[in-house]
Amino acid sequence: MSKLPKIGTSIFTIMSKMAAEHNAINLSQGFPNFPVDKRLTDIIAKLASENVHQYTPMSGYPPLLLKIAKLTNQSYSRVIDPEAEILVTAGATQGIFTAITALIKVDDEVIILDPSYDCYEAPVLLCNAKPIRVALNDDYTPNWENIENVCCSKTKMIIINNPHNPTGKILKQSDFEALEKILEKYPKMLLLSDEVYEYITFEEKHISTNTREKLLDRSIVVSSFGKSFHITGWKIGYLIAPENLMIEIKKVHQFLVFSVNSICQVAISEYLEVVSTDDIKKMYQEKRDYFRGLLHGSRFKLMPCEGTYFQVASFAEISNKSDINFCKRLIIEHGVAAIPISTFYGDGKDLSLIRFCFAKDSATLEAAAKRLCSI
Numbered sequence: 001m002s003k004l005p006k007i008g009t010s011i012f013t014i015m016s017k018m019a020a021e022h023n024a025i026n027l028s029q030g031f032p033n034f035p036v037d038k039r040l041t042d043i044i045a046k047l048a049s050e051n052v053h054q055y056t057p058m059s060g061y062p063p064l065l066l067k068i069a070k071l072t073n074q075s076y077s078r079v080i081d082p083e084a085e086i087l088v089t090a091g092a093t094q095g096i097f098t099a100i101t102a103l104i105k106v107d108d109e110v111i112i113l114d115p116s117y118d119c120y121e122a123p124v125l126l127c128n129a130k131p132i133r134v135a136l137n138d139d140y141t142p143n144w145e146n147i148e149n150v151c152c153s154k155t156k157m158i159i160i161n162n163p164h165n166p167t168g169k170i171l172k173q174s175d176f177e178a179l180e181k182i183l184e185k186y187p188k189m190l191l192l193s194d195e196v197y198e199y200i201t202f203e204e205k206h207i208s209t210n211t212r213e214k215l216l217d218r219s220i221v222v223s224s225f226g227k228s229f230h231i232t233g234w235k236i237g238y239l240i241a242p243e244n245l246m247i248e249i250k251k252v253h254q255f256l257v258f259s260v261n262s263i264c265q266v267a268i269s270e271y272l273e274v275v276s277t278d279d280i281k282k283m284y285q286e287k288r289d290y291f292r293g294l295l296h297g298s299r300f301k302l303m304p305c306e307g308t309y310f311q312v313a314s315f316a317e318i319s320n321k322s323d324i325n326f327c328k329r330l331i332i333e334h335g336v337a338a339i340p341i342s343t344f345y346g347d348g349k350d351l352s353l354i355r356f357c358f359a360k361d362s363a364t365l366e367a368a369a370k371r372l373c374s375i
């Protein structure tokens with residue numbers, strides 16, 4: 001009998017595979033196609049012949065832990081204990097899985113906001129706990145009243161994703177105030193704050209949970225170097241959490257992976273000496289504006305994009321097919337792959353919306369836009 005009967009193959013795998021089979025331009029799964037910063041590739045090439053190939057300590061390569069603490073202080077003025085409060089993980093995915101399985105017990109309830117990224121529900125189900133899906137408002141702001149209405153003594157965790165995949169929405173000061181009010185009433189509730197796109201934000205300023213004094217003692221903040229440094233395949237991320245939670249999370253981590261890829265940790269640690277997170281923002285803002293400009297004359301209606309490297313678009317004017325079928329036709333007939341937004345909903349809600357990834361070089365964006373404008 002399956003432990004996860006309703007979980008199938010991820011839509012990112014399905015769409016990328018289909019894009020490859022049909023030789024389509026792949027704007028579906030979120031990954032950059034432009035070269036990695038030469039400073040980083042030079043570092044890793046140099047490290048190949050150095051003594052960096054054995055296990056790092058379980059929590060992470062100690063100089064990297066120090067650099068993450070420094071970066072967190074520079075970005076959010078938060079002072080953290082690198083040994084006790086940081087865990088380097090095999091991407092954010094493993095960090096999220098590890099935190100949920102370490103902290104959630106049978107019959108606990110975990111609030112997940114719809115639409116949401118796909119990696120939260122499976123670990124909750126594996127704990128024999130209950131995911132409670134609460135829809136975001138139509139403009140993708142959280143509906144705090146509905147969220148409060150589902151909170152009860154069983155609610156153990158709420159998961160937020162800020163900036164938000166797939167909608168690109170960023171939480172505002174008023175959202176944090178509402179969240180803090182709810183959490184005050186439920187002292188045992190934890191907050192899992194997925195901030196993997198923290199450095200990919202545009203006009204709106206990203207407010208990190210790391211800056212919310214009232215939330216720190218119960219929050220697990222999730223980051224990913226894969227997103228920040230365009231190295232999704234390296235699978236290096238990290239968690240920040242208070243020591244009492246981290247002790248539990250590390251108990252699981254040590255038996256899931258024990259420690260994470262050593263050479264990549266050393267390389268990122270050295271790279272953090274020279275890189276600026278401001279450059280990331282600027283580069284993606286240009287890509288967002290360029291891609292939106294290219295699609296201006298098309299029949300796709302573009303939604304606002306405040307952060308992440310995803311652009312959501314409505315195809316309602318073009319077709320009344322389901323979003324999944326529309327994406328399949330888009331690959332087969334027009335040679336462009338995108339992600340149907342219904343797959344981010346617990347109930348598969350279909351609003352004729354699809355997601356394009358614009359983390360691509362200009363030639364790819366131009367070629368894709370030319371095809372999209374001809375529909």
Ligand code: PMP
Binds near residue numbers: 117226
């Ligand atoms: N959370 C969100 C919102 C994501 O979009 C992703 C990656 N697409 C992850 C977590 C997982 O990140 P990683 O690749 O570092 O595991």
Ligand code: GLN
Binds near residue numbers: 010013028029
């Ligand atoms: N996070 C990526 C996205 O949203 C997908 C990563 C994956 O395929 N697991 O497209």
